[in-house]
Amino acid sequence: MRGKFYNVFFAILFSFLCGGCTEEWLEEPYSNTPLGVFDAIWDEYDKTYGAFEVKNINWDSCRMKYRIQLTSESSNDKLYAVVCSLLAELKDGHVQLLANGYKRFYAVPLPAVFPDSRYYENASEIALLFDLVKNRYLFNAKDSGSFFYGFISLRSVNKKIGYLYVPGFDRESFSFEFIDQAQRSFASCDGIIIDLRFNGGGSSDVLSSFINRYADCERLFLLSKIRNGARHGDFTDFIRHYMRPEAVNIGKTPLIVLVNRHTASSAEHFVLAMRTRPNTLIVGDSTIGALSTVVQRMAPNGWEYRTCPQVLYDTTGNILRNSDGQYPDGIGLAPDLFVKNYLREIYRGYDRVLATALNYYEEYFSEKIK
């Protein structure tokens, strides 16, 4: 009798346990509806975006303003337009929406390739600039396929300048072997030019090693904090960003960094690091202002978006600000010498930004000789 009771009991228990364990135990918080997609995106920014307080953005009121424009019946076009408007409020160079079937949305509109260009992304116009540099300005140029370097002789003084073009800091395409080959050949140069125009950034650890090749000594160049809680003011302690001499180092040589409106992300961190280095000048246009580290997320409908949990501070622990007091995210870092390239000048064989850097070196060395 007792054995039968056991059998029945365990049969019931076994089936209950097996049957009760379904995926419903892992309930997802958002649905694939226009309102669900909006809520998923708004919530994730609410929980991870870093610069709400620095930029004085009221994210709750943004939700009220835009959510009301949607219903459960809203079309994809409407949803895309509303989400883009929401993200535009952040004015952040790294905030982007990648929606299948739609144009990639940037919270800070992409500038044209050149001020007088008709295009926002045109590889042939960019190629025109760097072909000009290679063919008109450099001698003994070496090209890795992605990077190239060469030498420029100044006209009025007998000085040799090393030039290195760095298109990005992607781990896959970055070649430290080629960079170190360039660095070694720059040992005999009196000045260096690093060209970061159209450099869209890349991997942080690649950037760190690259920065260290130009470090004159161990130097703190930046502080940052990262969101670590649900409230807008929840941040980690300061993360200290140092540069330290490493590998084939040319930290003592005068350096000019060329930038433009398409210099972004890790390339901007390179600019921040070089700002603290002696004998260094930033020449060109303002950068784009995509300063935070990026986290990519997916909405329930498969759209992807990028959020930015990092806030930057100067080395004294104050929020990083431009000379006009504004946080540079979405605005960009201002150069020391402001100059722009124009397509019409490039067609005529003149790179105004590089020429300005060379003129600066001419004056710098002429004064030194005097």
Next chain:
Amino acid sequence: MSNSAFFFFILFFISCFPHVDAQQGENRHYSLSLLPSYAYFGSIDEIHSPYRYSGKNFSVLVEGKVCQSTKFQSLSLSFESINRRPNNLPIKESILLESYDNNRGSYLWATTGTFLRKQTYVVQQNFTSNYRIPLSYIGGDYFLGYFQQLIAVNCPNLPMLELFSLSAGVSSSFKLPIAKHIQYQIYFQWLLFSLDARNSYASVDGYLNENEDLNFYIDYLKKHVKANSFWFHNYCAVSQTITYEINMNWAFIGGYHFAYRKMSYPRTLKSMSYNFYLGFQYAW
């Protein structure tokens, strides 16, 4: 019925039920089991995504046991390799391609082709004393270390930690003879305390110029470790096994294992797994 109510119901029911220890008088001291299984694993880790990533695959459990008159120890090693995909997201319909083109190179990659891989190696040791309470309850405790779920999401070169955990808790095992040569066992495990390392809240830490050697990972674990009680880290597991003794040495084993976890630090992690297993045990 809510999840917690369900488990408290099971706990209460099992604890109240008097039973007979089937191992009384057992004179075989060692056993080795090989249990192929079919496993499901699903989880939501809001650090990376609020969506459920789940998958199913075959796995295997190897378990060794040492039984003494007053003690019982077991060592089990399981291996699972499950590719989990966000099944509820419309990935197949909308492979999103990202491209980047400057004049020096162009890059094209599928951003939505993400998956999580779960590989679990569990080494578990149970120390079950002969301590009994009037309800013929065998009480024990366990110390469980598991290295679970190195995952990579949207970041092809940076594996991100979902959970590394060392935990201590209680377990109970009940064995009952159902018929001649057939035995039913239910095993319940409940976490009391754990040391857990998870990824940081926003899944990034900022670059620090560190070389990614062993010390980097040890420091990473130290930096992210947190002590949790069962209040903040709910974990429980239930196993049910039916054993058919073929002869003195060999037994045929089939069963079901279920585990559920929920923790809220630094963001919500929920996971659930179940295995159906079928295999053999050799005892001597």
